[in-house]
Amino acid sequence: MIPLSWYIMLSAALFIIGMAGVLTRRNILIILMSIELILNSANINLVAFSYFLQDLRGQVFAIFVMTIAAAEAAVALGILVALFRNRAVVNADEITTMKG
């Protein structure tokens, strides 16, 4: 029997690694991958609580999170392709058009 805290610790570790990726990396693609990591860690939490409370709603919410993550990836990569076509940059710190 695995205690609930192990799952929460794993999810927190993945969240923090993903957060570090979002904050430190320059490449937008890797920032997007880190966001996927963060969403996955949230999913681990939802499913863990769903199992430990014996309530299916956590799993249903995890399904919703997965669909939203897929939609987010599709739109973000579409924006990235359009951006690369116009400006040919993939580094997050070089996109300063709206800085004024």
Add this chain to the structure above:
Amino acid sequence: MEKIFFLIFAIMAIASAIGVVSLRNPVHSAISLMACFFQVAAIFVLLRSPFLAAVQVFLYVGAVMVLFLFVIMMLDIRKATISRFVPGGLFWIVVILIALVYEILAVISKSNLLARRVAAVRLDGTVAEIGKTLFTEYLLPFEVVSVILLVALIGAIVMGKKEIK
């Protein structure tokens, strides 16, 4: 036995997650992310939700990762891999991350959820039960999510299209 499997999956997941944020080549990061998704799917199996594990493999490993690899292939990443991290300001990022770690650890250690045990296994996480919950109690969110997917599809097509002058 279960704990050993959990530890194997968790260590693999964390190692591949560190690989995602630290590797130089975006293709290697994507492969590492794929490994991480597989480990998370295995952890869903340990949590008795095989349907979510299957959806995780189909949706993330199958769809999202192919999308990522496709975009990496389309874009010319080669010249962008000179410096990995944002220049300057790393000190504040480290401070923010340490504060985040501290907050999460404080919340986890203070909560009384840690001692919670599974009282009685009432549901086995089958597709039928999930389907019933999804189509009775959560019918409206389900439809809203499908509309969001449609909007995302149209948005991705519109943004991917060449501009009409």
